[in-house]
Amino acid sequence: MTTYTDKGPKPESGRFLCFDHVTFWVGNAKQAASFYCTRMGFEPLAYKGLETGSRKIAAHVVRQNKIIYVFASMLEPFQPEECGQHLLKHGDAVKDVAFEVEDLDAIFKRAVERGASVVHEPWEVSDDNGSVRMATIKTYGDTTHTFIDRSRYTGPFLPEYKLINDKKDPLLTNLPEIGLLLIDHIVGNQPNECMTPATEWYEKNLMFHRFWSVDDKQIHTQYSALRSIVVTNYEETIKMPINEPAVGKRKSQIQEYVDYNGGAGVQHIAMRTNDIIKSITNLKARGMTFLEIPPTYFKNLRNQLKNSKVEVKENLDELQRLNILVDFDDDGYLLQIFTKPMQDRPTLFLEVIQRNNHQGFGAGNFKSLFEAIEADQAERGNL
Secondary structure, eight states: OEEOOOOOSOOSSOEEEEEEEEEEEOSOHHHHHHHHHHHHOOEEEEEESGGGTOSSEEEEEEEETTEEEEEEEESBTTBSHHHHHHHHHHSSEEEEEEEEEESHHHHHHHHHHTTOOEEEEEEEEEETTEEEEEEEEEOSTTOEEEEEEOTTBOSSSOTTOEEOOSOOOHHHHTSOOOOEEEEEEEEEEOOTTOHHHHHHHHHHHSOOEEEEEEOTTTSBOSSOEEEEEEEEOTTSOOEEEEEEEEOOSSOOHHHHHHHHHTSSEEEEEEEEESOHHHHHHHHHHTTOOBOOOOHHHHHHHHHHHHTOSOOOOSOHHHHHHHTOEEEEOSSOEEEEEEBOOSSSSSOOEEEEEEEESOOSOOGGGHHHHHHHHHHHHHHHTOO
């Protein structure tokens, strides 16, 4: 594992603030949004569609604290064509990862001057709450990044969307709260030998810098391996790990993703909580399914913690019961767990993470995580 301290030069203008929202292109936005509400604890926030004057796209927006997901679907056959082609190729998948920024024009101009491909020149939308400026560029695969300037807007999401103020869904009011707070990081999988070019794209066009990395000598099982580089903005508020498969005896879970996704794309979204035991207990009560970790992992963990300076405050028996992984160093620890794929294709999944003075990404858990994923791969006939 390598941790980088050189941020490189501070951008002269423009600043990335945080993840703004994530847009999924899906076959049925209404049902996808409902699934994330009932299973994951999100609540309906906003909508656009035929009733709001959107003739081509229906979009359902859900929110949990600072996490906002948008599920969008076509309203007409084959229109818009790009949306239809994306769905055919990738299935239900992340299309856009939006960043809230300051000085959008400077960030957009610099990215384009450095070679970024423009999807949408800067534009502005307005309503009674003010105006929002946006611009979109292309990143890895068919994924895009939208820059969003909210400095002159007071609304809860974006203009052109109707807020959902109806009476609460009676089902949701009876379900336990989850407590997911914000997006911690978003991981992009690349085909073999494409990780470094994707990393360099962020360094060159967005002036992100390397934060953390591992290679296949550090992260491997008897069957497969991966390499990963995490890039981040100057203020280190946005983390984007970039993965690629390494050659192994059998197909790695990264390669499985690339095969079923039809190329590079967002592999998983990590969401932070301050109480992972409560969050996972309540997610399981809502019917969410997670990867199961071999019991030997927790036996080894207990032995390792005996020689560690760090004391894990949570009950280890509870963590084992819930299959929550622990990674630690001399300063702190993190707790993490991964869902099974969120759709029939073995592509996108979700992570829940709790940090206790630890800014890593679970390198100590990768081997156990891979083994758990490989068990699921074997069931799918893809190992």
